Amino acid sequence: MRGSLLNIVFSLLVLSMMTGCWSKVELDERVFVNGLYVDVGKTPGTVAVTISTPLSNRLQSGQESGGGSSSEKPYSLLTQQSTSIGKALETIHKDLSRQLSLSEIKIIMISQEYGKQGISDLLEWIKREPDVPIGAYILVTSGDLQETAHLTPVFEQLPTTVLLSFASQSYMLNTTIRDCIVSETAGLGFAVTQLKNGTIISAADTDKKEVWAGIQGAALFQGDKLKGALPYEEAKIIAWAKGNLRFPIYSVQWDGTRGNADVKFTYTNGRTSVKMTNEEPIFTVHLKGRASIIAKNDPLNRPIKDISGIIMDRLNQKISADFNNSIKATQKAGADVLQLGFLLEWNYPLFWNKVKDKWPDYYSHHAKINVVTNFTFDDFGKEY
Template identity: 20%
Template sequence: MDPFRRRKNNYISLVLLLCLIIPVLAGCWDRAEVNDLAIILATGVDVSKKEEIELSVQVFIPKPVEGGQQEGVSSGNNSSQTLVRSAQGVTIADAMSRLQEKLTRRIFWGQNEVLIIGEKLAKKGIGDQIDFWMGHTEPRERADVFVSMDSAKEVLESMPELERDSAKQLRKLVDTQIGVKVTVKDLSEMLSGDAGAAVIPWVAKMSPSNLGVNKGKNIPFIQGAAVLRGDKMVGRLSDKETRGILWPRNEAKSGIITISLKDDEGFVSLNLLRSHNKLIPKISNGNWSIKVKTNTDLEVIQNTTNLNLLNLKSTKKVKRMVVQVIEKRERLALSKAQKKMNADIFGFAEAFQRDYPGTWKRKKNEWSEIFQKVDVTFETKVNIRRTGLSNEKAKKGGRE
């Protein structure tokens, strides 16, 4: 090959190689070291005494893992794990900028997994705060949302017994799938949906710890749910009422149902294996109705009655009682949400919009009045997949 052509080819190859390498080398120019960041684990938003937004953050304090301590297990002294800082502003963005002035490290929102809203702010309205959170580039849309009875700041300052911090405590509680679990994205979709209502886990008054270093310190726990209509809190549901809304929302994933039977001493406890729920709407002669159709599988985990659950007659008796318990919980939640709070937290609006798009388009502005008059019926099918071993009483000739 001609020497000139060879040099030319080598030159072209070198230029192409540099073009590939330079972008890679330039990728680190704006990197931030962990030691330069204030890593936010959870955020609380309240209304201050001056009626401004009070923004509180739980900041993680890095420290080496102590020898012999298992990962994820708290040593009991949470005071050195996190710190809480607050700032006030006329808007949440203003409060964020003032908060940065109080921290020597740049605030990093990428690890924020919990957003707690104080009750006072929830009753005043949270639309602006959720819109800001969804539009901000750093905070996670998948962060879990809670409404607290006490101020959000108090919840962040609390010290759980088993977990590293209150943020992890709350995440673990909603991950059990026994109650409702709502992210920022879920909340935004609920508030902007046809129903215009939302339900959020409720952080109740905190009970004092009885363990060592944390003795006397408050720990957060979840008790029911807050109900929003529009973007304002209009009431709350108890634990039992909250479990009642899970079936129509197709969110019943786990839990234990314990029943007692007439004329039989003792109890039968059943574990929920799976559940499928469907809303079947109907509009006839101007009357709006909806059927909540449930098909659920359970297994018996304890039987302290004299019934032999290997007997078909006894199994049918248990099934009938389970159906009554499920539908009683549903009616309890429905009565409070429909009659007292007028908040469609069940997804009825979406069901009517899906099956009757034309009628819905004409009537959606009247949904607030229509919802209170919707006739709701229930069709519940219970399947007991495993009855377990018969108890000793049944083996000795107990009742069928």
């Protein structure tokens, strides 16, 4: 009797699995969004939202497929404007033949104008929309957002793949939505990779120019608002201090401008520390790296080993100067993008309680931040 009952229960379980889930939506009934672009709307008080979706029937795998010719773009961009991000997406969704899926979003890009206005609405929507991954990367463009969305993916199939590389491969910063939410909640700053637009000559038609995008530097946020920006060289230092920078190259000079060398770092590491001195905190950013000399031009034609000390000295001066310029810019913007406030709260909570309500002002006018460098040469290139 017991065996028969078990057989019945087992049969029912098998049958229930065969019938499928009633709430399931088949893959071919979905439109997967991999990129979200947010801009200020043309009408005051509105927001313009663009989604990027791959078109599986046009994706190429190195050879022609039956889904379409190589001249067809394997992605679609759809834009709508409304009073909120959710309403704009609803407007896009109602005209689609498939169900919109936001769970595959990898990149969220905003315009500079939207960043200056404040991204609190974007962050609030993401907090409440369960399908959007908070691990999605965020980027800022100083150019036209629609142009950036339509960039030409020279080595890739999708523009979002290019943007994902900018965000995730340590070319600059790898800021995610999670980082933004944590920083905004704590009242601290954060930095985001900023892109610029340009044009390149089409590989298919030399008389035609196509949209291109590249890294310009870093956008500086305090709370939810864009407060300033750093050019590329100074933005590299912020990425280095946060442990994100990969294979940076620096150029140094001596004897006026007659002597020069290029140095490539094969390893970089950054960390921050704080020490209380005379009842005020002193922050120190430690930059460590190993480098190779990949080019040199010495007017006296000395062996590379004889001038390596000069090159190292100039390298320390160059990177320290870039660091001081970047810190001054962040303090002018009142944006604690290195999140030294967290460090202060952890190590000296009593002092933090005194300044946390006015931290942006304290960071701008009173924070003392030093840099310590520790560099070594791995090799001198092919010269012995």
